[in-house]
Amino acid sequence: MQTDSKTSQKAALVFGGSRGIGAAVAKRLAREGYAVALTYVSRPDKAAEVVASIQGAGGRALAIKADSADPTQITAAVAAAVERFGRLHVAVVSAGLYQGAPLDQFRLETLDRMLSVNVRGVFLAIQAAAAHLSDGGRIITIGSNVAVRSGVVGSSVYAMTKSAVATLVRELALDLAPRRITVNNIQPGPIETDITADFLEALAQRNPLGRVGRPEEVAGLVAYLSGDESGYMTGASLTIDGGFTL
Secondary structure, eight states: OOOOTTSOOOEEEEETOSSHHHHHHHHHHHHTTOEEEEEESSOHHHHHHHHHHHHHTTOOEEEEEOOTTOHHHHHHHHHHHHHHHOSEEEEEEOOOOOOOOOGGGOOHHHHHHHHIIIIIHHHHHHHHHHTTEEEEEEEEEEOOGGGTOOOOTTOHHHHHHHHHHHHHHHHHHHHHGGGTOEEEEEEEOSBOSTTTGGGHHHHHHHSTTSSOBOHHHHHHHHHHHHSGGGTTOOSOEEEESTTTTO
């Protein structure tokens, strides 16, 4: 593998960076001057599109196949990013899984898969990335506003996993504070992605601002949390949902 690690450019790793919010985050961090590695699990074509977009704008990017339910693949993804771009400065954990069903229809294998990706995978990604993160670096998770309130039948397990992420971030901020590494959580509400494409109008009607959000708006908040101006904020969960959970 070709290595670019001798350059002085800062590096970012985005877990789940091939689609939706994660793709927008990867592109925004590249515009902010970072060399960006991103992981994907099932859509190499989408990951390649993100890499091509970044490279077409003069940036540097690397796509890495890694299932966030697999600890070995998480560790390997961090190693690949560090080998190519050098020590990390920002790690964003955007990988996540949503499958909803009422209590009496919720399958055990679905529960286990969501916990492995949305909770265990987030912890392991932070743990692996932190070992290669520069002091004063940034860790940002992409949670969900359902950690505050969902109001939708069938979303109980998803809400539980995102509440767990918010708690995890708050407590891990203490672990990493001595290294001046900040750990913060973003909780988006309805965002225009391929997952919500069939429900955009209904979601917009329920939202006080009368619309759904754009992935780029979440990416803008990631850019802020990655920068110097947010250096005094850690352990926080920031909801960006147009008032959906008010």
